[in-house]
Amino acid sequence: MENQQEGPVRRERSLRRRRVLIASVAGCAVLGGVLVLLPRERSAGPATPSPGALAMEAVGSGVPAALPGLTELIEERREAVRTHPRDAASWAVLGAAYVERGRRLSDPAHYPRAEKALRTSLSVRPERNTPALAGLAALANARRDFPAARRWGEAALKLEPRRWTTYPLLIDAYTGLGEYKAAKRTLDRLTGLRSGPAVLARAAAVYRDRGWREDAAASLADAAAGARDPAERAAYLERAGQLAFERGDLDVALRHFREAVRLDPDQWAARAGQGRTLAGLGRTAEALNAYRAALDGQPCPQYALELGELYESLGQREAARVRYGLLRERVRRAAAAGADEELVLGRFEADHGDPKAAVRRLRAQWERQPGTGVADALGWALYRAGEPEEALRFALRATSPEPGGGALDAASMYHRGMIERSLKHYGAARRHLTAALRINPHFSPLHTPAARAALEALGEPPDEGVPEMAGGPG
Numbered sequence: 001m002e003n004q005q006e007g008p009v010r011r012e013r014s015l016r017r018r019r020v021l022i023a024s025v026a027g028c029a030v031l032g033g034v035l036v037l038l039p040r041e042r043s044a045g046p047a048t049p050s051p052g053a054l055a056m057e058a059v060g061s062g063v064p065a066a067l068p069g070l071t072e073l074i075e076e077r078r079e080a081v082r083t084h085p086r087d088a089a090s091w092a093v094l095g096a097a098y099v100e101r102g103r104r105l106s107d108p109a110h111y112p113r114a115e116k117a118l119r120t121s122l123s124v125r126p127e128r129n130t131p132a133l134a135g136l137a138a139l140a141n142a143r144r145d146f147p148a149a150r151r152w153g154e155a156a157l158k159l160e161p162r163r164w165t166t167y168p169l170l171i172d173a174y175t176g177l178g179e180y181k182a183a184k185r186t187l188d189r190l191t192g193l194r195s196g197p198a199v200l201a202r203a204a205a206v207y208r209d210r211g212w213r214e215d216a217a218a219s220l221a222d223a224a225a226g227a228r229d230p231a232e233r234a235a236y237l238e239r240a241g242q243l244a245f246e247r248g249d250l251d252v253a254l255r256h257f258r259e260a261v262r263l264d265p266d267q268w269a270a271r272a273g274q275g276r277t278l279a280g281l282g283r284t285a286e287a288l289n290a291y292r293a294a295l296d297g298q299p300c301p302q303y304a305l306e307l308g309e310l311y312e313s314l315g316q317r318e319a320a321r322v323r324y325g326l327l328r329e330r331v332r333r334a335a336a337a338g339a340d341e342e343l344v345l346g347r348f349e350a351d352h353g354d355p356k357a358a359v360r361r362l363r364a365q366w367e368r369q370p371g372t373g374v375a376d377a378l379g380w381a382l383y384r385a386g387e388p389e390e391a392l393r394f395a396l397r398a399t400s401p402e403p404g405g406g407a408l409d410a411a412s413m414y415h416r417g418m419i420e421r422s423l424k425h426y427g428a429a430r431r432h433l434t435a436a437l438r439i440n441p442h443f444s445p446l447h448t449p450a451a452r453a454a455l456e457a458l459g460e461p462p463d464e465g466v467p468e469m470a471g472g473p474g
Contacts, residue, residue, distance in 0.1 A: 062165040064235035067266040070101045091121035092131035106300040108337035137169040144340040146176030146369045164194040168202045178371040197223040234264035248440035253277045268298035280442030301330045301344045313445035355384035376412045388422045410436045410443035
């Protein structure tokens with residue numbers, strides 16, 4: 001009864017308040033203004049977070065952050081440490097933001113700043129400073145110093161075993177070191193602690209390395225669907241596009257790359273992916289434009305190599321030389337900032353420079369961090385340097401289901417097939433060259449035609465007939 005009586009009372013009071021308010025504002029529809037009627041007991045919705053706040057959340061959660069937000073976050077944290085120079089947390093956030101910005105822009109100049117900030121955080125708080133240790137692991141991964149990344153990541157994990165954002169850093173480190181079983185164990189522990197888009201995207205990378213491409217594609221689709229921020233979703237779509245390109249599904253790849261760029265115009269990896277895919281589709285002018293845009297925004301040595309090879313396939317050798325020069329310059333800058341781009345430089349030297357120098361560089365890489373990518377590049381460099389017997393050993397390692405688990409891509413199968421052809425292992429060469437073109441018939445503007453020519457030269461396998469059974473027909 002009380003509730004039934006209370007309803008009319010509230011309505012009457014509310015009506016009285018509204019009449020008073022309307023009377024007080026009558027005639028006050030201010031020119032160009034907005035009239036707000038306040039007495040309605042409705043809380044305002046949450047304010048839209050600033051770009052810096054979104055970047056802060058992303059950096060703290062281990063997900064991709066938008067470049068404008070990173071710029072704002074860096075300025076905020078720089079001001080914070082100027083005002084409070086013993087604020088260890090702000091120093092750690094500043095270092096992590098520098099790492100992410102350097103990675104997004106392929107600008108290694110940010111890495112020494114990141115290291116200074118992270119080490120300052122550790123000096124201010126030397127005990128139980130997990131964010132600084134994790135930041136140093138992320139920095140080492142960005143620099144391709146995987147032994148250091150493993151060391152810092154394991155130290156961070158020892159302090160806080162349930163801090164889930166440390167696990168993806170260790171997965172990257174173990175993968176770079178060729179420790180694929182450790183990477184899978186770490187993923188299993190991560191998925192036991194956490195779910196969500198960032199974890200799904202990390203799982204997709206491990207699945208891809210193990211050859212589970214359908215599982216990887218499904219995980220990336222779920223990650224993109226669940227991402228809250230456009231920059232995060234764009235990053236997952238870029239990875240989905242790369243996965244589609246690797247399996248030769250160019251239309252799907254192009255759709256993913258374009259959507260990623262629409263969501264985040266600073267998604268330069270997706271622009272490079274567009275260039276790669278458009279080249280495979282024969283849309284050369286569009287491919288060149290996409291690659292040039294990617295290099296302008298993110299002068300990554302790998303993009304310079306790909307664009308140079310595209311120009312070379314078109315007979316534009318001078319334009320190719322300009323991009324190869326850019327590649328060398330970016331590798332030098334990376335080394336000056338403590339980053340390691342020896343793998344891409346070794347690949348470049350093997351095909352376009354000094355193969356023996358490539359072998360020396362890649363042997364050193366293999367000693368430090370023997371992943372399948374290094375095995376593939378070293379095997380190819382040895383082949384190009386005239387050492388096919390040793391080359392085959394590394395090509396077998398790069399294409400074996402173990403230890404990586406079966407991540408076979410067209411380029412590594414092509415390399416193995418060409419090495420086997422030079423050793424007169426014609427049956428194996430035919431199988432692996434065929435496999436390369438089956439996996440992705442458009443894997444490289446330079447090497448796809450070479451694979452087709454080699455396969456044509458090998459011809460059809462000899463028809464040896466069906467052996468007769470002993471004793472002949474009964």
